[in-house]
Amino acid sequence: MTLDSTAKPRASRGRRPSRPTGDDRELAILSTAEKLLEQHALSEISIDDLARGAGISRPTFYFYFRSKDSVLLTLLDRVIQKLDQAVVGPSERLSEDPVRYWRECLEATYTTFSAHRAVLTATVQVQHTNAEIHRWRADRAERWVTRISQAIEAERARGAAPPGPRARDLAIALNLMNDRVLYSTFTGDEPAVPESDVIDVLLNIWLTTIYQTTQPIAG
Amino acid sequence: MTLDSTAKPRASRGRRPSRPTGDDRELAILSTAEKLLEQHALSEISIDDLARGAGISRPTFYFYFRSKDSVLLTLLDRVIQKLDQAVVGPSERLSEDPVRYWRECLEATYTTFSAHRAVLTATVQVQHTNAEIHRWRADRAERWVTRISQAIEAERARGAAPPGPRARDLAIALNLMNDRVLYSTFTGDEPAVPESDVIDVLLNIWLTTIYQTTQPIAG
DNA sequence: GATTGTGTCAACATTGTGTCGAGTACGTCG
DNA sequence: CGACGTACTCGACACAATGTTGACACAATC
Structure with missing residues (x-):
């Protein structure tokens, strides 16, 4: 089962900007989540926690994922x-x-x-x-x-x-x-x-x- | 195990007012909850739902219980x-x-x-x-x-x-x-x-x- | 240099939770 | 009777978390 449905559709991967950006942030969110999950239940982790952990603001989080889940x-x-x-x-x-x-x-x-x-x-x-x-x-x-x-x-x-x-x-x-x-x-x-x-x-x-x-x- | 800890301490039961009141409301909340739980998960039920179902306002709910749980x-x-x-x-x-x-x-x-x-x-x-x-x-x-x-x-x-x-x-x-x-x-x-x-x-x-x-x- | 797509966030809207304090009804006691 | 206390009630507020909007920045391409 592929989970296309869960991650927001990222547009064509053709052109990649050179900023410290893009997929890095997505990975940062994921690894922040995995790290936090080792200590806390998901319900105790806020989206803000994930965003901060990845060095971005909360709205930006929504650029990468549609929700915590x-x-x-x-x-x-x-x-x-x-x-x-x-x-x-x-x-x-x-x-x-x-x-x-x-x-x-x-x-x-x-x-x-x-x-x-x-x-x-x-x-x-x-x-x-x-x-x-x-x-x-x-x-x-x-x-x-x-x-x-x-x-x-x-x-x-x-x-x-x-x-x-x-x-x-x-x-x-x-x-x-x-x-x-x-x-x-x-x-x-x-x-x-x-x-x-x-x-x-x-x-x-x-x-x-x-x-x-x-x-x-x-x- | 008695669950004194969960229900708010109701004061002495000595004097009972004749209003459509008191324990009735508590029971109304409980039966509303049981009824709603047959259709929905607890997370989908708001305190307001319970209060309305029991014919009281949300703040009043807190007079009887400290929380949904x-x-x-x-x-x-x-x-x-x-x-x-x-x-x-x-x-x-x-x-x-x-x-x-x-x-x-x-x-x-x-x-x-x-x-x-x-x-x-x-x-x-x-x-x-x-x-x-x-x-x-x-x-x-x-x-x-x-x-x-x-x-x-x-x-x-x-x-x-x-x-x-x-x-x-x-x-x-x-x-x-x-x-x-x-x-x-x-x-x-x-x-x-x-x-x-x-x-x-x-x-x-x-x-x-x-x-x-x-x-x-x-x- | 204009355009397009990626990425960013301040500020807003919304929903649900929990609290506070001012009130009402009722029984009791003087 | 009236004033007193207690059970009970709720409007209005404070707060936390979620999700959205709209304006803006920057790089790559035309």
């Missing part, structure tokens, strides 16, 4: 672009080495979240109030769910996993669990699973849920 | 009071009939949520921005976690459940999952588990996680 969305877009190429994806190892496959799925999620906690936790926080971000998350979730439920069905088909609730429903529940558990682990809201254990705990739940044991049948 | 907190308090007496609690049936015990735990959570979805989903939404509500949820969560992890340990002790990750960590993860899954089921955000299946799906995950099977050993 759209800054977050752009940040998110950048994070995910990096990520989508890093996590090329637990490939076809599913039937060969299921445990490894699922561990890698989880680690991918963990890594995503961990590398840019500030941005990702902010996203979680505003998903309820911002329609665009809400849609963005729904979209991502849908793709994960599809992928995971196909994997579960494949495992059931080859007899490695027993039958059970609809694969899609399990995938949804497990996926929501991951998000929520990682969120509270990273924000440190009590009660939370300690960061050192979080992958193991989640993996355990995934495996037992899918296979009714922690030692699934390998290829 | 404190209305929600009071609403929550009422919901929970009803609930804490309804769900007296899956008692000592744990070792006799484990499946039933866990099903009742889940159903209690489901019922809580379901009966006052508007209030509960609003709570989820503002937990990230309101410290008081955040604390309230953390508190409730902590008590559930304690209770659940003790139950898991008891099952392990009597050999009904196999060893595994720290009981507390499982309890935290399962608990967060419940909240999150029920939230999206009730708001209907896609992807969500359909309401008709949600208890079965969650129960399945709980049982397999705790017992590594859906048929635990009964007493």
Whole structure:
């Protein structure tokens, strides 16, 4: 998903003035935002804070972004672009080495979240109030769910996993669990699973849920 | 937990004027809020909306509540009071009939949520921005976690459940999952588990996680 | 040198929150 | 009865944050 809709349409990039200007300012806003998000929730950050941090006035901010949320969305877009190429994806190892496959799925999620906690936790926080971000998350979730439920069905088909609730429903529940558990682990809201254990705990739940044991049948 | 802190201290209740006044207004605000929450998120509701809905002016609103959030907190308090007496609690049936015990735990959570979805989903939404509500949820969560992890340990002790990750960590993860899954089921955000299946799906995950099977050993 | 597009901001308009202080209605006590 | 206190009410204000407008600057191109 490209996020053209969020950043104001910048005119043709052909001619670039030599002033200390242009994209620099946009980047300055973005990095100010990411920095501030490490300390404060998005709701506590004003547009003025972002503008000042980037060395511009508040009205000028609106030249670059249409709102605070759209800054977050752009940040998110950048994070995910990096990520989508890093996590090329637990490939076809599913039937060969299921445990490894699922561990890698989880680690991918963990890594995503961990590398840019500030941005990702902010996203979680505003998903309820911002329609665009809400849609963005729904979209991502849908793709994960599809992928995971196909994997579960494949495992059931080859007899490695027993039958059970609809694969899609399990995938949804497990996926929501991951998000929520990682969120509270990273924000440190009590009660939370300690960061050192979080992958193991989640993996355990995934495996037992899918296979009714922690030692699934390998290829 | 009583929420004295949230409602302004009403003076002695001794003398009651006969005007269409007093507690009536407070109740009017509360029911207006609950009604509006069925259609809109709390962030979309202004204090003026609440005041108008209750037939008073905005400043008068502040006579009864210190803020929008404190209305929600009071609403929550009422919901929970009803609930804490309804769900007296899956008692000592744990070792006799484990499946039933866990099903009742889940159903209690489901019922809580379901009966006052508007209030509960609003709570989820503002937990990230309101410290008081955040604390309230953390508190409730902590008590559930304690209770659940003790139950898991008891099952392990009597050999009904196999060893595994720290009981507390499982309890935290399962608990967060419940909240999150029920939230999206009730708001209907896609992807969500359909309401008709949600208890079965969650129960399945709980049982397999705790017992590594859906048929635990009964007493 | 005129034109065009990028970039800038002071000043304004708007919306929502919270407060203050002057008021009104009602029960009570002299 | 009347004056006193308390519950209650709201107009008018102060404030904070958001978003908009219109005039202006500068560089690149014609």
